[in-house]
């Protein structure tokens with residue numbers, strides 16, 4: 008057993024050894040095999056290594072090439088941009104366009120579009136690249152310049168803005184300063200004018216209380232022409248006349264009544280003169296002017312808006328009614344018409360004419376002249392209407408045109424002191440003169456020519472009388488016509504006279520307007536020194552005609 012066992016063990020050992028040997032052999036084979044493989048691998052690797060060097064050279068070459076291409080592409084882009092800039096500069100230079108024009112011309116697409124460039128050599132490209140730098144510089148400079156230009160533009164705009172603001176402020180300041188200064192000057196000027204007017208009024212009183220006013224009639228109907236007359240805005244005592252050939256002249260009288268004045272406003276202006284007849288003054292108010300200048304409108308006026316005649320009588324009546332005391336007042340009204348040097352009584356129509364007589368005392372009287380006593384406002388209106396009606400009848404009888412006669416409303420105010428029985432008489436003559444148009448203008452012949460001559464003569468004589476009175480002449484030519492003869496008592500002595508010269512603003516009436524202005528200037532002349540010296544200090548020399556109640560002068564009997 009043991010042997011068998013031994014044998015078995017030997018056998019196992021041998022098998023084991025055999026297996027071991029086999030394994031070792033196999034391993035050696037494997038190692039050999041592996042070594043062969045390794046050597047093969049090494050060979051392969053060696054071979055590979057060589058080819059790798061070649062490959063890396065190639066890769067390197069590729070990389071260099073791509074870098075070159077990249078650079079070339081950059082350069083290409085730059086060149087294209089430089090080209091675009093160059094093209095732009097060329098265009099700017101040749102077309103002389105504004106930046107805005109240029110910018111608007113070049114669309115953003117145009118600016119960035121890469122235009123196909125011809126194939127060029129590297130040297131050329133390099134050269135272009137160099138040029139491109141210059142262009143780049145130029146472009147930068149151009150941009151800087153543009154920025155500067157924009158900045159300057161902005162600056163100029165800002166400066167302009169600031170300048171206009173400054174100018175506006177300065178203008179405002181100057182305007183306000185000038186306005187202030189101007190206002191002060193105007194105020195001073197007006198104060199001086201007022202002073203001048205007051206002095207003038209004093210002078211007028213020294214020279215016999217004769218005043219000349221202008222009343223400018225408004226334009227009638229839908230007349231649109233520029234008025235030939237305008238009142239000076241700085242001095243309402245001056246009127247400018249512009250002729251149809253553009254010649255301008257200025258005229259001055261004591262007062263110019265603005266066109267827009269109402270009948271009441273005009274009456275308010277002259278009412279102090281009117282009421283002075285209650286205190287014994289003789290007052291004459293004349294309406295002078297050519298046909299259609301507004302004389303009758305001023306004196307008579309429409310029934311809805313009466314003129315001076317009715318307002319004056321009304322005021323006199325109201326004033327004497329209001330006055331209490333020891334004095335009885337009587338108001339008598341006469342109305343006469345002087346046509347062709349003949350006097351007619353308008354309150355008692357008759358075919359016979361009235362005559363002016365002169366008494367031994369030098370006073371004038373008119374025998375047969377109606378003197379209507381008015382003791383109520385109704386009586387005033389009734390009397391004036393009667394006279395107006397008779398005037399219209401007379402107009403159809405003798406003179407077709409009412410303006411061819413002088414119409415006088417004479418109001419006599421007799422103030423009688425109840426205690427002393429002494430009476431004072433004041434007279435108010437409201438005269439609507441005949442039209443002053445010149446004979447040459449009327450183309451008159453025959454009867455009309457005689458009328459025109461008579462009118463012209465009487466108006467001219469009236470002018471002479473007023474002028475003589477104003478100049479304090481020793482001789483006053485009252486006797487040269489019926490009008491001045493009739494008014495002699497009223498114009499002489501302590502009297503107040505107002506001549507309202509009526510002017511038309513119509514260019515068609517220029518000749519007549521100038522003639523009326525000449526008349527106004529003639530009677531408005533003032534001889535200051537001589538007059539003042541001759542007259543001395545003005546005294547309220549009695550115009551009070553003191554006479555007993557029984558005196559049978561032309562004055563009506565005082566009311567008892």
Ligand SMILES: Nc1ncnc2c1ncn2[C@@H]1O[C@H](COP(=O)(O)OP(=O)(O)OP(=O)(O)O)[C@@H](O)[C@H]1O
Pocket residue numbers: 224225227296297298299300301302303304305409410441442509
């Ligand atoms: N201040 C005025 N406002 C409105 N209308 C006026 C004014 N003055 C005159 N008129 C109008 O002008 C026209 C002529 O006026 P008016 O008859 O008074 O002139 P006149 O000088 O008296 O003329 P004549 O000498 O022919 O009588 C009238 O129709 C009158 O109503």
